[in-house]
Amino acid sequence: MHMADALLAPSVATVMYGASTVAAGLSIYKIRKEEKSSVKEYSKLPVMAVMAALVFSAQMINYTIPGTGSSGHICGGFLLSALLGPWAGFLSMIVVLAIQGLFFADGGLMALGANVWNMAFYGCFVGYFLIWKPIMGTKLNNRVKVILASIIGCIVTLQLGAFSVVVETSLSGITELPFGKFCGLMQPIHLAIGLVEGLITSAILVFVNEARPEILSGVKANAQAKQKLSFKTTIIVLAVIAVITGGIFSLFASGNPDGLEWSLFGNAEEGYSANMGLDEEDYGNQSAAADKAAAIQEKLSILPDYAFSSNPDNAAGTSVSGVVGAAGVAAIAALVCIAGGAARKSAKKKED
Amino acid sequence: MIECVNLTSKYADGTVVLHDLSFKVEAGEQVGLIGANGAGKSTLLKSMLGLIETEGVISFDGKELCKKNLADIRKMVGYVLQDSDNQMFMPKVIDDMVFGPVNYGISRADAEKKAEETLEKLGIAGLKNKQNHKLSGGEKRMAAVATILTMEPEIMLLDEPSAALDPHNRRNLINILNVIPVTKIIASHDLDMVLETCNRVILINDGKIVADGKATDILSDKTLLEENGLELPLCMAGVPAFLKKED
Amino acid sequence: MNKAERAIDELRGIDKLTSINSPMHRLSPLSKMALTIIYIITTVSFHKYDLWGIIPMVLFPIIGYQFSLIPVSTCFKKLRIVMPLVCCVGLLNPFFDKAVITYIGTVGVSGGVISMVTLMLKGVFCLMASFLLVATTTAEEICAALNKIHCPKILTSLFLLTVRYISVLLEEVANMTDAYHLRAPGQKGIHISAWGSFLGQLILRSMDRAQALYESMLLRGFNGVIDYPEKENKNKYSWVVAIICIVLIIFTRYFNIPAYLGSLAL
Numbered sequence: 001m002h003m004a005d006a007l008l009a010p011s012v013a014t015v016m017y018g019a020s021t022v023a024a025g026l027s028i029y030k031i032r033k034e035e036k037s038s039v040k041e042y043s044k045l046p047v048m049a050v051m052a053a054l055v056f057s058a059q060m061i062n063y064t065i066p067g068t069g070s071s072g073h074i075c076g077g078f079l080l081s082a083l084l085g086p087w088a089g090f091l092s093m094i095v096v097l098a099i100q101g102l103f104f105a106d107g108g109l110m111a112l113g114a115n116v117w118n119m120a121f122y123g124c125f126v127g128y129f130l131i132w133k134p135i136m137g138t139k140l141n142n143r144v145k146v147i148l149a150s151i152i153g154c155i156v157t158l159q160l161g162a163f164s165v166v167v168e169t170s171l172s173g174i175t176e177l178p179f180g181k182f183c184g185l186m187q188p189i190h191l192a193i194g195l196v197e198g199l200i201t202s203a204i205l206v207f208v209n210e211a212r213p214e215i216l217s218g219v220k221a222n223a224q225a226k227q228k229l230s231f232k233t234t235i236i237v238l239a240v241i242a243v244i245t246g247g248i249f250s251l252f253a254s255g256n257p258d259g260l261e262w263s264l265f266g267n268a269e270e271g272y273s274a275n276m277g278l279d280e281e282d283y284g285n286q287s288a289a290a291d292k293a294a295a296i297q298e299k300l301s302i303l304p305d306y307a308f309s310s311n312p313d314n315a316a317g318t319s320v321s322g323v324v325g326a327a328g329v330a331a332i333a334a335l336v337c338i339a340g341g342a343a344r345k346s347a348k349k350k351e352d
Numbered sequence: 353m354i355e356c357v358n359l360t361s362k363y364a365d366g367t368v369v370l371h372d373l374s375f376k377v378e379a380g381e382q383v384g385l386i387g388a389n390g391a392g393k394s395t396l397l398k399s400m401l402g403l404i405e406t407e408g409v410i411s412f413d414g415k416e417l418c419k420k421n422l423a424d425i426r427k428m429v430g431y432v433l434q435d436s437d438n439q440m441f442m443p444k445v446i447d448d449m450v451f452g453p454v455n456y457g458i459s460r461a462d463a464e465k466k467a468e469e470t471l472e473k474l475g476i477a478g479l480k481n482k483q484n485h486k487l488s489g490g491e492k493r494m495a496a497v498a499t500i501l502t503m504e505p506e507i508m509l510l511d512e513p514s515a516a517l518d519p520h521n522r523r524n525l526i527n528i529l530n531v532i533p534v535t536k537i538i539a540s541h542d543l544d545m546v547l548e549t550c551n552r553v554i555l556i557n558d559g560k561i562v563a564d565g566k567a568t569d570i571l572s573d574k575t576l577l578e579e580n581g582l583e584l585p586l587c588m589a590g591v592p593a594f595l596k597k598e599d
Numbered sequence: 600m601n602k603a604e605r606a607i608d609e610l611r612g613i614d615k616l617t618s619i620n621s622p623m624h625r626l627s628p629l630s631k632m633a634l635t636i637i638y639i640i641t642t643v644s645f646h647k648y649d650l651w652g653i654i655p656m657v658l659f660p661i662i663g664y665q666f667s668l669i670p671v672s673t674c675f676k677k678l679r680i681v682m683p684l685v686c687c688v689g690l691l692n693p694f695f696d697k698a699v700i701t702y703i704g705t706v707g708v709s710g711g712v713i714s715m716v717t718l719m720l721k722g723v724f725c726l727m728a729s730f731l732l733v734a735t736t737t738a739e740e741i742c743a744a745l746n747k748i749h750c751p752k753i754l755t756s757l758f759l760l761t762v763r764y765i766s767v768l769l770e771e772v773a774n775m776t777d778a779y780h781l782r783a784p785g786q787k788g789i790h791i792s793a794w795g796s797f798l799g800q801l802i803l804r805s806m807d808r809a810q811a812l813y814e815s816m817l818l819r820g821f822n823g824v825i826d827y828p829e830k831e832n833k834n835k836y837s838w839v840v841a842i843i844c845i846v847l848i849i850f851t852r853y854f855n856i857p858a859y860l861g862s863l864a865l
Contacts, residue, residue, distance in 0.1 A: 063789045064787055091757060204799050211803055321865055324860070324861035326861075344668055439815045455822060
């Protein structure tokens with residue numbers, strides 16, 4: 001669910017960069033403060049780097065999902081903040097995302113701000129302050145706390161992330177997909193992904209918690225008496241609970257704003273906007289909303305070309321010259337490539 | 353001169369790792385620190401650098417190890433880590449070699465000059481501009497030794513310096529260690545190397561000093577070594593039994 | 600070859616590309632970054648129906664690749680990662696935007712098809728440009744450039760340290776994966792019984808590694824920031840080249856070259 005450059009309008013990308021920069025600035029400030037007050041000065045940087053590298057590498061591990069034949073992997077924002085705390089976790093996650101975007105083409109330069117927001121911000125801050133910390137503060141068994149926090153944390157943060165992807169793409173006017181339907185598509189998929197990630201993360205954190213509880217952020221290492229609770233049964237019970245809640249959630253998610261029926265059977269431009277609470281002005285991006293309205297209107301008509309048939313000559317005229325011109329550009333591009341290739345070859349020969 | 357008096361170190365859970373250790377190392381001495389896995393060799397080296405909280409007194413040239421002297425002592429003592437990857441954290445070998453000296457106030461140009469000389473001395477001048485992650489295990493180890501030598505330490509602590517080295521590089525390292533005229537403590541399981549590089553050996557087991565004396569004496573004492581989870585060095589053991597039968 | 604090994608290979612591949620000496624590599628990193636970002640912003644800002652207008656944008660990266668002595672095809676392997684989401688979003692457009700807005704010959708083409716193709720081209724072009732930047736600029740150069748524009752050092756140091764340790768940890772993950780599969784033939788991934796311990800073990804070891812790393816830095820006088828050297832033997836005319844390119848990019852954005860060429864030809 002890394003955003004690509006192509007899916008963002010520059011204005012949206014800039015806003016996301018701004019938001020992420022503010023969060024990063026705050027994190028740096030907090031870390032500097034922490035370092036000053038702690039006995040172990042400057043100890044954060046190496047841990048952050050090694051953990052960032054670890055999360056990056058961990059994404060290369062495939063986890064078999066029992067009974068499905070498919071496999072999942074982790075994304076890591078939540079894991080990082082549980083290990084390093086939210087501030088250091090956020091900075092590490094930025095670096096992971098930047099490396100993915102730069103070296104592995106996963107994401108993009110311009111989309112980095114959005115990706116940081118969608119994955120690092122929610123995973124680290126929302127996940128930590130609203131889920132991890134409150135749950136760790138309860139009086140439950142340590143293992144249950146870790147499992148609950150991981151599963152809920154991953155599901156919620158991924159839902160938020162997926163929702164942001166939808167909002168950003170829609171605001172950018174990239175997709176013709178109505179907002180509600182896009183949501184209906186993304187949210188359930190990410191519910192499943194979040195659940196799997198939550199289960200994997202919980203398994204990892206439970207292991208770490210049992211081996212070295214002092215590593216986890218915000219967990220009191222009070223060596224709570226290990227209660228007999230088989231790891232496997234815990235996982236299974238929680239998985240069942242999560243699947244049930246997930247099912248209900250997705251019913252809501254896809255049942256309520258489902259734009260599919262309306263748009264296909266065309267019963268309501270107004271119904272759609274009313275239902276989504278969308279108004280052209282409120283929506284913030286007039287052209288996108290207008291395009292959508294046009295798209296929906298288009299589906300109402302029997303002949304798709306009806307609305308534009310008034311000046312076909314003009315359109316055809318530009319398009320023919322456009323095709324010719326584009327072909328010319330393509331030819332130039334090909335020539336450049338061939339020439340460059342030949343130059344490289346001759347240079348190589350010279351070297352030999 | 354290094355002096356350790358009544359050194360005791362405990363883990364957070366109460367396990368005692370070092371047990372009332374006392375010893376003295378004179379300037380210029382080369383001391384081998386031997387003992388089975390988990391005997392406390394690495395812990396001893398780390399506590400000498402103030403990386404682990406310990407009870408007791410450690411002093412270098414009369415300077416006691418405490419917060420005030422920490423920076424001075426660390427500047428004076430070079431420590432070669434067990435895993436070179438943890439030591440080589442900069443992108444390139446040369447950057448890593450310069451890191452220490454620059455932090456201790458030497459200009460980058462001077463530090464680079466020094467680094468080049470060190471590489472030359474070790475016979476690995478070719479590694480200078482190589483990227484750390486592309487080095488082989490042996491090259492990494494040699495480069496790690498080089499990073500410490502660039503800091504021109506008066507005392508060197510080495511943790512398993514010959515691990516992961518091929519015979520050629522191992523020989524190279526032994527020669528270098530024998531040439532550098534600084535006080536050294538070498539913790540190792542490579543008893544043959546210890547025999548070649550050290551004139552004195554400290555044998556520890558379960559965090560206690562079992563024997564401390566001339567290298568040739570301790571390393572030829574078969575029963576002592578075997579009681580403490582070690583074996584005679586190969587060069588002392590003579591021709592192994594399974595080879596003799598063949599004749 | 601497992602996933603981690605493939606990732607190592609990819610990193611090595613980029614290392615190899617950045618070690619080439621070419622005019623493109625010699626441009627100053629900051630100018631290259633500015634150029635790349637402006638290129639991407641401009642490309643993305645094309646209207647979704649402006650299929651013909653966007654096509655000349657391909658020339659910039661393609662010419663860039665020639666000057667960097669790297670074949671354009673090198674970057675196409677990377678497409679498999681970004682393109683799925685772009686394609687998913689793009690492929691739905693024709694279903695929702697059926698209005699015919701142009702004709703090729705006598706065949707009507709709907710807005711959805713045009714916007715789909717335009718979107719995919721945007722995806723490809725952006726990737727070509729950003730990969731060109733990465734292939735001609737090392738991570739250290741990028742960070743030095745970022746420091747120059749006052750990006751906090753803690754971030755750039757963290758970035759470089761992470762890059763360094765990624766190769767170490769990828770290697771560990773690759774070895775662990777191999778070791779796992781040698782003892783669990785026929786399993787596609789990590790079985791649920793080992794979900795926690797597989798990565799958990801690595802986390803514990805990595806925490807120890809981080810501690811050792813911290814100690815080794817401390818012993819060599821680490822004081823909070825790492826100063827990475829900034830070499831400046833870069834081309835003096837970098838900014839001239841960059842500004843010329845930026846002007847050309849903006850010209851391409853506002854002047855429909857194919858339409859003009861076509862009108863000349865017809």
